[in-house]
Amino acid sequence: MQVVLEASGLEKVYLSGDNKTHAVREMSLSIGSGESVAITGPSGCGKTTLINLLGLVIRPTQGQLLIDSVDSATLTPKQRARHRNQVFGYVVQDFALIEDLTAYHNVEIPLLYRQKRGRAKDKKGLILAALDQVGLKGKEFVKAKNLSGGERQRVAIARAIVNSPRVILADEPTGSLDSKSAKEIMGLLHSLVHAGKTLVLVTHDQALADQCSRQIRMADGMAVNS
Amino acid sequence: MNQARFALRDVGRNLAAVILFIAMLAFTAAFLDEYINDALLFQDVLTQINRVQEHRIVNFAVIHPQQLLIKAEMEDLLAEVLQDEAGYSAVIKLQNQAPRLAELGLTCYYGFGQLSQLYGLDPAGLRDPQVPFTVLIGANVRGLGVGDTVTLGDKFSKNIEVPVAGRLPRYASFLEGGTHINYLDESILVLTDYPSWQSFHLRDTGILLQSICFVDRSEEEVHAFVAGVEEYSSFKIRPKDFNQEIGETAALFRDSAVTNIILHSLTFILVAAALISNLLMLMERNLREYAIHRLYGATLGDLAKRILFYLSFIVLPAFAIGYWQMRKNHPFQQVTPYTLRVIGALAVLTVVIAAVYPLLKLKKQDISVDLRRE
Known part of the structure; x- marks a missing residue:
């Protein structure tokens, strides 16, 4: 199995005045292509910080992160942005949608920053296909603020997959949803794994973690088992 | 986008x-x-002042009399004083009434003596001292080109035909009376000498006195001129320090x-x-x-x-x-x-x-x- 993400000695320290908070410490892990990995642990143990480190949203204070064997520290800001656009697809707990844009225009966002911008017709096809894949056919031109919680998370998933990223980083994707919607969303995410995507899922719900092929349990910023 | x-x-x-x-x-x-x-x-203004400040210039405040009297000797005095082209500068503005220029609404300035040298109005040296009238047109003048013939004249003058010798540089200007800057971009400048002017236009001594600036002349020459004017006419003139005035x-x-x-x-x-x-x-x-x-x-x-x-x-x-x-x-x-x-x-x-x-x-x-x- 090809290794997509490999971290060694990864640390993130937040400074607030004289106070140092070790959000992630001595984190080493390896995630292969097509795997589904759950990161679990109690609130404040550093799960979100870790997924942000892996997704190039924040920079580590120390340690090394290899993405497809390339050291992320060597990437320029532009290359980091390109990786966020092409390698990763992000799904977050509160959906991170632009409320006054339609589902269509929210899903369009990653395509605006693609290196190779195709024809408008192709772009439209990709957006409609992504929305169709998450079951939102017919709701393309409804504004995000007018959609239900489950529908909004579906839009977020469509946005995460529209650019065909290899890794889906999902941070508590069902945290704001009722159980029925949560089940549907998890079904969607696992269908992506079956289609060959890698899934890194942050959750404090053990039942959801159990659906993944591997779990990393965290406490106080460190992995306690994996 | x-x-x-x-x-x-x-x-x-x-x-x-x-x-x-x-x-x-x-x-x-x-x-x-x-x-x-x-x-x-x-x-x-600064550029023109810097040019002019290289010389000592005196102009005159003219008090026009209620009853104008001009003796014949006045003409001789002017002719004598204005014979030395290097020693004075003067400019007279006339609204041209001859055909074409009047149609174009162009104002004519007649420049004498050192005017073009003082204000850099003829950088190409188009003025030919052998030719009585050298016509230069402003940079923005349209409907008239170099080589065209223009008719100069108004109701107090003869009409004369003169070819346009060239164009003035953009923003060509001169200082008038030490307090104004006049741009020539939409005007015509006719460079001439006093004798040619005399043969063309009726004498207007008052206007001429008002516009004459003595260039690098001695105090004695200035005083002699003031005394001569007051002796041969009812005009009263007072010399003014042009350099100081333009500084202000x-x-x-x-x-x-x-x-x-x-x-x-x-x-x-x-x-x-x-x-x-x-x-x-x-x-x-x-x-x-x-x-x-x-x-x-x-x-x-x-x-x-x-x-x-x-x-x-x-x-x-x-x-x-x-x-x-x-x-x-x-x-x-x-x-x-x-x-x-x-x-x-x-x-x-x-x-x-x-x-x-x-x-x-x-x-x-x-x-x-x-x-x-x-």
Whole structure:
């Protein structure tokens, strides 16, 4: 199995005045292509910080992160942005949608920053296909603020997959949803794994973690088992 | 174009403030030409003064008598004094009444003695001392070209046919009476000498006395002239220090230009500060949206484009409206290329200045923090 993400000695320290908070410490892990990995642990143990480190949203204070064997520290800001656009697809707990844009225009966002911008017709096809894949056919031109919680998370998933990223980083994707919607969303995410995507899922719900092929349990910023 | 689209959306969400800023900037820009012209005028006055200050120049205040008496000796005195071309400069303005020039509405200035040398009006040396009248046309004169023949004359003169010898340099000018600058861009300058003028035009001693400037003449010569004029005519003339007068004029032009520029700059700074504050508020509202865009691949450069587009959508229409208003206020005023360049540069500068601080702030954005904003 090809290794997509490999971290060694990864640390993130937040400074607030004289106070140092070790959000992630001595984190080493390896995630292969097509795997589904759950990161679990109690609130404040550093799960979100870790997924942000892996997704190039924040920079580590120390340690090394290899993405497809390339050291992320060597990437320029532009290359980091390109990786966020092409390698990763992000799904977050509160959906991170632009409320006054339609589902269509929210899903369009990653395509605006693609290196190779195709024809408008192709772009439209990709957006409609992504929305169709998450079951939102017919709701393309409804504004995000007018959609239900489950529908909004579906839009977020469509946005995460529209650019065909290899890794889906999902941070508590069902945290704001009722159980029925949560089940549907998890079904969607696992269908992506079956289609060959890698899934890194942050959750404090053990039942959801159990659906993944591997779990990393965290406490106080460190992995306690994996 | 995507960022322009998002910037337009920002404009739409901030429409009242955008309209207010466009109005404020347009109002400020509408007066720009006056300030630019003031500054350019000061620069031109200074250039001409620097040229003239190399010489000691005396002009005359003329008190016109109630009863005009001119003896025949007065002509001899003028002819003698004005025989030495290097020792004086004079210019007489006439509204041409001969055909064609009258049609074109062109004012004619007749320049004598050192006029063209003093003010750099004939850099190509087109004046031929053997030719009684050398006609030069202003840089902006249309409907008349070099080589065309023009008829000079008014109701007090003969009409004479003269070919146009050349064009004056752009912004060619001379100082009149030590207090005014006269531009010749839309006029005709006829370089001539006193005897030729005498043969062409009826004598108008009063106008001539008013415009004569002695160049590098001794005090004795000046006093002798004053005494001669008062002896042979009922005119009273008083010598004036032209150099001192133009120094004072320069100070007036400078004060006016500096005051206007300071006032205008302050207005601009206030509007720009308000614009920056508005932009910061917009950014504060948009931070989560920027973070979403960056999460999905936008670079800081992409967001900078969006901010620059937003500012351009305010500043460029404002300057365009200001320019339109400016033209409406002064429909007959020539817009110099400098004015257009300065307006363009100021518009770009306003966008850049207003963008710097917000962009520096954006550079420090923490995507993970801003994603969690409400």
